[in-house]
Amino acid sequence: MASPTPRERPLSPHLQIYRPQMTSISSILIRITGNALIVGAFLLVWWLLAAATSEEYFNFVDGVITSWFGDIVMTLSLLGIWYHYLGGLRHLIFDAGRALEVETAEKLGWACIIGSVVLTVLTLLVI
Known part of the structure; x- marks a missing residue:
């Protein structure tokens, strides 16, 4: 059996x-x-089922x-919908082979975060 020899290996980033x-x-x-x-x-399904059940339960x-x-839950859900939508568009751009440079990808990440907050506020103002 071969004896193990210590090797210099890079450590994973902590x-x-x-x-x-x-x-x-x-x-x-x-x-x-x-x-x-x-x-x-x-919550939305629960609300719809309650509407079909009785007036008291609704x-x-x-x-x-x-x-x-x-x-709070519905506002955060709205924020999540917008962020998930913008993130999907971002991935669609990546899948097309565009905007893969680190600097551009970071800008798109920030655009998703800022855009989702702005779109959430605009949606709440319209509603």
Whole structure:
């Protein structure tokens, strides 16, 4: 049996020295918003089922959705929808082989974040 010899290998970057990049943060946020939209979808389905059940139950569920908790969940769901949409457009651009330079990709990441906030505020103002 061969004896193991120590080798000089590079260490993986640790979280204390690794600087997160906009491209990785944006990708993580797309996954988070995609999964978080399920909460808003469940509330919407619950509201629709309550409307089909009875007036008392609908009033209860409508009270939950129009409360401060429901307002926060629905506003964050709206933000998630916009971010997920803009992130999908960003990935479509990447799939076309465009904007793959690091500087441009970072600008698109920031555009997704800023754009989703602006579109959320505009949507809330229109509604």
